Amino acid sequence: MLRIEAGSTRRYCDGFSRRSFLKVGVAGMGAVGLGDLLRWKAASAATGAEKKDTAVILLWLDGGPSHMDLYDLKPEAPAEYRGIWKPIPTNVAGFDIGELFPRQAKIADKFSIVRSLHHDSGDHFTGGHWMLTGRGDASGANTAGKYPFFGSIATKVLGPRQAGMPANVCVPYAMSIGIRPGYFGGNYLGVQDDPFETQGDPNSPGFKVTNLDALASLNMQRLEDRRGLRTALDDLQRGVEASRTIEAMDKFDQQAFELVTGPRARKAFDISQEDPRLRDRYGRNHWGQCTLLARRLVEAGSTFVTCHFGGWDHHWDLQAGMERYLPQVDMAVSTLFEDLSDRGLYDKVLVVLCGEFSRTPRMNNGGNGGAAGSMGTPGRDHWGASMFCLLGGGGVKGGRIVGSTDRLGERPKDNPLRPGDIHHTIFRVLGVDPSVHFPDHAGRPVVAIDHGAVIRELLA
Numbered sequence: 013m014l015r016i017e018a019g020s021t022r023r024y025c026d027g028f029s030r031r032s033f034l035k036v037g038v039a040g041m042g043a044v045g046l047g048d049l050l051r052w053k054a055a056s057a058a059t060g061a062e063k064k065d066t067a068v069i070l071l072w073l074d075g076g077p078s079h080m081d082l083y084d085l086k087p088e089a090p091a092e093y094r095g096i097w098k099p100i101p102t103n104v105a106g107f108d109i110g111e112l113f114p115r116q117a118k119i120a121d122k123f124s125i126v127r128s129l130h131h132d133s134g135d136h137f138t139g140g141h142w143m144l145t146g147r148g149d150a151s152g153a154n155t156a157g158k159y160p161f162f163g164s165i166a167t168k169v170l171g172p173r174q175a176g177m178p179a180n181v182c183v184p185y186a187m188s189i190g191i192r193p194g195y196f197g198g199n200y201l202g203v204q205d206d207p208f209e210t211q212g213d214p215n216s217p218g219f220k221v222t223n224l225d226a227l228a229s230l231n232m233q234r235l236e237d238r239r240g241l242r243t244a245l246d247d248l249q250r251g252v253e254a255s256r257t258i259e260a261m262d263k264f265d266q267q268a269f270e271l272v273t274g275p276r277a278r279k280a281f282d283i284s285q286e287d288p289r290l291r292d293r294y295g296r297n298h299w300g301q302c303t304l305l306a307r308r309l310v311e312a313g314s315t316f317v318t319c320h321f322g323g324w325d326h327h328w329d330l331q332a333g334m335e336r337y338l339p340q341v342d343m344a345v346s347t348l349f350e351d352l353s354d355r356g357l358y359d360k361v362l363v364v365l366c367g368e369f370s371r372t373p374r375m376n377n378g379g380n381g382g383a384a385g386s387m388g389t390p391g392r393d394h395w396g397a398s399m400f401c402l403l404g405g406g407g408v409k410g411g412r413i414v415g416s417t418d419r420l421g422e423r424p425k426d427n428p429l430r431p432g433d434i435h436h437t438i439f440r441v442l443g444v445d446p447s448v449h450f451p452d453h454a455g456r457p458v459v460a461i462d463h464g465a466v467i468r469e470l471l472a
Contacts, residue, residue, distance in 0.1 A: 025136075025325050025394075064443035065173055066360050066406050067310035069317050070163065071303065071345070073367035074188060075324030076139070078392050079400040079421065080373055081334055083109050083125045086421050093373050093420050096331055104411040112338035115346035121411040122349040123363065123404025124470055128415025128424035131369070131431055134394030136325075139368035140188040142396075142431045144195035146461055157195045162435045163316040164198045164205040165460045166444045174313020176276035178208035181309055182318045183302045185209045189368065196318065200452045207318065214283050214301035221281045280312035281305070290351065295343040303344040307351055310361050315442070324367055328378045329388035341365075345402075352405055362406025362441045366434075369396040373421040397423050401434055406441040408470045432464025440466045 078095075080086060085099040085108065099108035102120030109117055109125075116123075131142040141150035145159035167179035186207040188194030198205030211222045279285070283305050294300035299321050306317040321341070326333045345365065352358040371392030377384040378391060398417045404410050415427035439446045439461065449457035 025327055064441070066362065066441050066443065067173060067315050067317070068163070068166075068362045068364060068406070068438060068442065069303075069306045069310060069319070069348070071319050071321060071341075071363070071365040072188075073324050073341075073365065074320060074322040075326075075367065076136070076369045076371060076394065077324045077367045077400075078326070078330070078334075078371035079127070079398060079417070080371070080392070081110055081330070082113070082338070083400045083402065084127045084398075084417060084421060085110055086373070086419065089373075089420050092375050095375060097334075107411060107413060110338070112334065113342045115342045119346055119349050122353070122358070123345075123402050123410050124408060124412035124414060126401040126403065126414045126429055126434070126467065127398075127417055128427050129366075129399040129401050129429050129431070129434065130424055131396050131399075133396040134369060135396075136189045136368060136394070139394075139396050140195050143366060143368050143434075144188060145199075146432050146435050146463070150195070155189075155191060157197055157199050159458070160199045160201045160205065160450070161193075161196045161207075162438070162460070163196070163318065164201055164207070165448070165450070166439065166442050167315050168198075168201055168205050168450075169444050169448060170315050170442060172313050173310075173315050174276065176274040177280065177309070177313035178277065179315045180205070180207045181210065181306075181314050181316070182207040182320060183210045183214070183305050183309075184212055185320060186318065187320055187322075200458075201450060207316075210281065210305065213298050214305045215296060215298050219283060219301075276312055280308050280314075283308065290347075293343070293347045293350075295340055295347075297340055299340045300344045300347075303348050304351075307348060307357075307361075311355065311357060326371065326391045327376070327380055327387070327393055328391040330371075330375070330391040331389050333391075349404060358405050359407055360405075362408060362438065363402070363404050364434075364438065365402035366400070369394060370399040371395050373398070403434075403437070403470060408437070408441065409472070412469055414467060414469050429467065430464055432461050433467050434464075435461050436464050437467045437470055440471060 080093070081095055081097060085097065086094050087099055097111045100111045100114065100117055101108055102117040104120045107120050109120065131139060131148065133139050133142065133148060135151050137150040137152050137155045138148050141157065142148045144161050145157065146162055147159045149158040150156065163180055170179065172179040182196060186193035186196035186209055188196055193206045196207055212219055283301060286304060286308070291301065291304060294304045299319070302319040306319050309317045323333070323337065345363070348363060349358070352361050372395045375390045375392055378387055378389050379385060380387045398421055415429060416425045417423060418425045436446055446461040448460050452458050
């Protein structure tokens with residue numbers, strides 16, 4: 013894997029300071045051999061998984077968004093629980109969401125909310141590992157990922173929906189709780205199953221995908237020549253671990269090379285081709301344009317695209333954070349569903365919105381252990397006992413509320429669901445057999461999803 017040390021990410025509330033890495037995404041370009049890809053597709057088909065042409069866009073709210081302030085408000089709860097904002101009705105009777113989501117309220121028939129999700133951990137890393145791999149085998153004391161990202165499993169089985177596109181993409185980068193690729197990585201599947209990272213800001217003038225441009229000049233003959241490849245990589249960046257990348261490149265087949273030499277991916281990544289009026293609707297901000305780019309990628313043939321929306325660790329100054337972030341989320345999510353519908357893609361693309369956990373139903377006093385308000389206005393702390401997940405499109409029924417929480421929003425009241433239930437549902441949408449096995453580092457076969465079942469209310 014090509015990695016270049018690129019400075020420090022901001023500190024999360026746990027006090028960890030993590031180094032970020034800039035990855036030239038050679039290994040994430042679908043490096044699985046064509047024979048392997050076809051074999052896994054055949055294995056999935058043999059188990060009876062329905063053949064589909066669907067894709068997923070995951071909007072990842074890194075840091076933990078509060079269910080009590082977004083999609084599961086409790087207006088009848090005591091003031092210290094119900095928080096600052098009121099629920100508003102949507103175009104679906106009995107389906108209320110937060111007042112900072114007026115655009116989504118007009119299209120609630122296009123998505124559903126799981127309100128009874130939980131994994132019961134308040135650790136960023138445990139929660140992230142649960143939500144992104146389906147297992148809880150990580151913590152602040154041991155942040156290393158043990159299992160693959162469920163999107164990496166899906167795209168290893170399926171490959172891209174169209175040749176010449178990366179199957180698994182993260183916009184702008186694959187990061188969970190400050191580590192890259194974190195729990196978005198392929199882990200024991202191999203670095204070739206890490207997501208392809210676009211890097212950069214799609215909202216910036218002249219945005220280009222660094223990874224694609226860096227390798228586009230390498231023609232087929234040079235790619236097949238070890239000596240030429242090493243020279244070209246050394247020219248890109250001194251100190252790069254070129255030998256490891258060459259090992260990954262050895263696995264490339266002709267179809268993977270199409271990504272760096274063919275026109276399909278280059279055209280899909282060129283967000284400047286979009287109508288400026290549509291770009292305005294998504295929001296002329298980083299998150300809005302990342303979401304628009306994700307739509308362009310699934311439309312062109314990528315199978316799984318993740319957008320990283322960071323900054324949700326609101327232990328204090330919750331009001332300022334929500335009033336800054338939620339309007340951006342509202343524009344991006346509502347426009348994405350409208351855009352998919354307008355393009356005839358709504359039934360082909362599943363949109364998922366979630367984070368690693370939620371926040372405490374009871375608000376704190378803004379002091380973080382000091383005097384009340386000393387750190388700013390009140391906020392909410394870590395909470396994994398009650399969470400939300402938004403799902404819509406891709407054949408998932410819209411306008412539904414699945415499960416509920418108790419009157420204080422502390423725990424599921426009915427139909428408690430876990431991360432594996434979300435993953436089963438996503439795999440069903442994609443047509444991936446959840447019982448497919450892959451060998452771990454010790455050679456032991458590990459099942460893709462080890463708990464849960466399809467959420468029937470969403471697909472019935």
